[in-house]
Amino acid sequence: MALKSGRGALAPPFLVMDVIAAANRRAASLPADGSAFADGRGVLRMEVGQPGTGAPRGAAEAAIRALQAGAPMGYTEAFGLPSLRARIAAHHEARYGHAIDPARIAVTVGASGAFPLAFLAAFDPGDSVAMAAPFYPPYANILTALGMKPVMLPASQATRWQPTIAMLEKLDPLPDGLIVASPCNPAGTMLAPEELEAIAHWCHEKGVRLVSDEIYHGLSYGTVAEASAARYSPSAIVVNSFSKYFSMTGWRIGWMVLPEDLIRPVECLAQNMFISAPHVAQVAAEAAFDCVEELEANKAAYARSRQRLLSSLPPLGLDVAAADGAFYLWLDIGHLSNDSVAFCAALLDDAGIAATPGVDFDRERGARYFRLSYCGPEADMAAAPARLGRFLAQRTAS
Numbered sequence: 001m002a003l004k005s006g007r008g009a010l011a012p013p014f015l016v017m018d019v020i021a022a023a024n025r026r027a028a029s030l031p032a033d034g035s036a037f038a039d040g041r042g043v044l045r046m047e048v049g050q051p052g053t054g055a056p057r058g059a060a061e062a063a064i065r066a067l068q069a070g071a072p073m074g075y076t077e078a079f080g081l082p083s084l085r086a087r088i089a090a091h092h093e094a095r096y097g098h099a100i101d102p103a104r105i106a107v108t109v110g111a112s113g114a115f116p117l118a119f120l121a122a123f124d125p126g127d128s129v130a131m132a133a134p135f136y137p138p139y140a141n142i143l144t145a146l147g148m149k150p151v152m153l154p155a156s157q158a159t160r161w162q163p164t165i166a167m168l169e170k171l172d173p174l175p176d177g178l179i180v181a182s183p184c185n186p187a188g189t190m191l192a193p194e195e196l197e198a199i200a201h202w203c204h205e206k207g208v209r210l211v212s213d214e215i216y217h218g219l220s221y222g223t224v225a226e227a228s229a230a231r232y233s234p235s236a237i238v239v240n241s242f243s244k245y246f247s248m249t250g251w252r253i254g255w256m257v258l259p260e261d262l263i264r265p266v267e268c269l270a271q272n273m274f275i276s277a278p279h280v281a282q283v284a285a286e287a288a289f290d291c292v293e294e295l296e297a298n299k300a301a302y303a304r305s306r307q308r309l310l311s312s313l314p315p316l317g318l319d320v321a322a323a324d325g326a327f328y329l330w331l332d333i334g335h336l337s338n339d340s341v342a343f344c345a346a347l348l349d350d351a352g353i354a355a356t357p358g359v360d361f362d363r364e365r366g367a368r369y370f371r372l373s374y375c376g377p378e379a380d381m382a383a384a385p386a387r388l389g390r391f392l393a394q395r396t397a398s
């Protein structure tokens, strides 16, 4: 008898994960003596938003100390270690000048673990949730797997790839929710604080649940100020993580700032779905707040890589979005290709640069874009423009 499969089986892939696998294969195929490319380097990993640096030293040492002391590392409370929650609340107040009750902080298994909790607590199957396109693919894929409907707001350079109230007001009926991310992935562009404030007020007044993904906070380069939606709306859900600024992707710790009405519902869901985030990783995450010097040095390296790319790509004919923050560039290749998957495959094969095709982030228009991530080792990032230049010159010549 044929077995039934659930709607979760229909979730589209997160394509960047496939690109990672292809880049691993390409790297494994190269001669070990570095002779494959003129610069002597291997595959330049610009596909994934994973800092090339590991966890800050102080965070790793805190975990080592706790393990050596024989701490049992059992389950924690579903919302995490009270000391970590208090530290996150203090961080929020220090960064945004806005006090948050630690009771509103939920420690999660990365920002990724926060999304299903937030979506299940805030929305019902069939509800529609808007987001600007291009968007971070799991927003739409998780909503779809949960039976909710992602609604795309096609954004452009003109709105810094961000949603506007005018776009939202055109939706009939209005959506049940809105996801914003500033800085966003894939464009790295931001909403100005007053724009975020206006959107947060609009959502609150209209009964549209705002989910603000603030995972790239701490990584912006002075063009637009960072602001948290928690400051502007008592009903917004804020999602954040230790994966990006704190350089702790594999430790899998994130957090939410929850509105009062969702604290208990999210806690019940978290108890059932995750029990708790990994204990040892929570210990490390708490210590990461004391590693500012190392983390700021990482950020300074991203800033240098960003600056190099922003000055060297336009002369190659690549138009770069404003790139206010995160560590991504969203590049228009419409004049070169209408198939970003084939373009990125050739870029990996011929130039040894792993990049993510735009179709991952925008199913309608992504065929003419690709994303470069510049959080890898600085020397690799510095080698990218010359390789890209040769690749583009060969394509134009052939």
Ligand SMILES: Cc1ncc(COP(=O)(O)O)c(C=O)c1O
Residues within 6 Å of the ligand: 049, 109, 110, 111, 112, 113, 136, 181, 184, 185, 213, 215, 240, 241, 242, 243, 249, 253, 254
């Ligand atoms: C916008 C955005 N949100 C969330 C995540 C997931 O992060 P985490 O590692 O905390 O699960 C990512 C990861 O790349 C991201 O880019």
